[in-house]
Amino acid sequence: MSLSASALPFDDIRNLVRQMPGPDEEARQEARARDAQLTKPAGSLGRLEELAEWVAGWSGQGRPKITRPLVAIFAANHGVAAKGVSAFPASVTRQMVENFAAGGAAINQLCIAHDLGLKVFDLALDMPTPDITEDDAFDEANCAATMAFGMEAVAGGTDLLCLGEMGIANTTVAAAVFAALFGGAPGDWVGPGTGVDADGMARKRAAVEAAVARIGGERDPLEILRRVGGREIAAMAGAVLAARLQRIPVIVDGFVTTAAAAVLYAMDPEALDHCLFAHVSAEPAHRRALETMGKTPLLDMGMRLGEGTGAALAAGIVKAATQVHDGMATFADAGVADKDG
Ligand SMILES: Cc1cc2ncn([C@H]3O[C@H](COP(=O)(O)O)[C@@H](O)[C@H]3O)c2cc1C
Numbered sequence: 317m318s319l320s321a322s323a324l325p326f327d328d329i330r331n332l333v334r335q336m337p338g339p340d341e342e343a344r345q346e347a348r349a350r351d352a353q354l355t356k357p358a359g360s361l362g363r364l365e366e367l368a369e370w371v372a373g374w375s376g377q378g379r380p381k382i383t384r385p386l387v388a389i390f391a392a393n394h395g396v397a398a399k400g401v402s403a404f405p406a407s408v409t410r411q412m413v414e415n416f417a418a419g420g421a422a423i424n425q426l427c428i429a430h431d432l433g434l435k436v437f438d439l440a441l442d443m444p445t446p447d448i449t450e451d452d453a454f455d456e457a458n459c460a461a462t463m464a465f466g467m468e469a470v471a472g473g474t475d476l477l478c479l480g481e482m483g484i485a486n487t488t489v490a491a492a493v494f495a496a497l498f499g500g501a502p503g504d505w506v507g508p509g510t511g512v513d514a515d516g517m518a519r520k521r522a523a524v525e526a527a528v529a530r531i532g533g534e535r536d537p538l539e540i541l542r543r544v545g546g547r548e549i550a551a552m553a554g555a556v557l558a559a560r561l562q563r564i565p566v567i568v569d570g571f572v573t574t575a576a577a578a579v580l581y582a583m584d585p586e587a588l589d590h591c592l593f594a595h596v597s598a599e600p601a602h603r604r605a606l607e608t609m610g611k612t613p614l615l616d617m618g619m620r621l622g623e624g625t626g627a628a629l630a631a632g633i634v635k636a637a638t639q640v641h642d643g644m645a646t647f648a649d650a651g652v653a654d655k656d657g
């Protein structure tokens with residue numbers, strides 16, 4: 317038996333992408349029909365109505381209830397941090413993971429505010445992936461295994477998955493992934509992240525240019541992930557795919573989580589149909605990424621934190637949408653005259 321099994325895992329992932337289910341149209345129609353009977357003028361709840369229908373289609377429930385919403389944060393470290401591309405030291409990744417556990421981070425409070433579960437998965441924080449300006453982040457087996465970890469992380473545990481991440485220097489890695497997937501000048505995908513100064517921006521631009529040049533025109537999305545990605549990005553891509561296979565709706569957060577989702581989009585433009593884009597981050601290239609994929613963000617709050625904070629905020633709105641859809645009276649129930657008297 318040959319030991320070229322390391323060539324297999326990406327093919328397994330490609331096969332899963334080919335097996336992605338579409339939405340449950342019957343459930344979606346049922347939700348739309350119920351919405352039409354609720355005691356309000358048709359369309360008066362605007363995008364809230366669309367959100368309830370979106371959950372219905374992707375959960376397969378005509379009258380959807382969200383009972384186990386979850387924010388899953390994936391944390392990892394990146395060798396490219398050594399290039400001075402972040403305003404903060406790499407040690408902050410672990411310190412923030414400890415802060416999540418202690419309840420002190422922004423995401424903890426948003427989870428309390430909107431009654432969301434929170435799970436944090438740290439991915440070998442003491443072993444950063446190689447500096448992507450010099451080396452591939454993974455070999456294929458490790459990249460696929462990290463995606464599989466992300467898939468496992470969501471298995472059976474939630475009915476609304478909000479993606480979050482923590483990883484100093486990961487806006488550099490995300491910019492490299494976008495540049496390689498979507499093209500354009502690599503520097504156009506670079507922004508201030510945690511708030512680097514002009515010199516930091518120049519180092520970041522040089523790092524993204526070097527990483528993209530190193531893989532010279534690589535077009536395969538999984539190869540791009542393997543060569544210029546990172547662990548939390550691979551795990552999140554796996555989580556988005558696993559959620560699709562289990563018909564769990566997903567809320568994507570900001571610039572970095574969108575880079576993970578974009579890998580799947582590049583494999584199949586319908587791969588993110590079960591995803592809601594929570595917000596447009598203040599990281600400038602996030603808008604470009606969303607426009608490239610034709611995705612409309614729900615919110616524009618000037619946020620640029622990550623951790624899943626934008627997704628958690630949007631989850632509160634999605635929960636409100638399903639609560640309204642499920643709990644409101646119909647015209648018939650309430651004895652309210654409808655449009656035709
Ligand atoms: C205290 C602190 C908390 C954070 N929470 C999320 N991030 C965000 O900033 C990092 C990416 O930005 P860059 O590429 O510039 O390093 C990621 O960890 C991201 O989740 C944080 C960053 C810091 C410093």
Ligand SMILES: O=C(O)c1cccnc1
Pocket residue numbers: 487509510569570571572573597598599602619620621622623
């Ligand atoms: O939009 C994001 O996800 C983001 C922006 C800056 C830093 N970290 C994350």
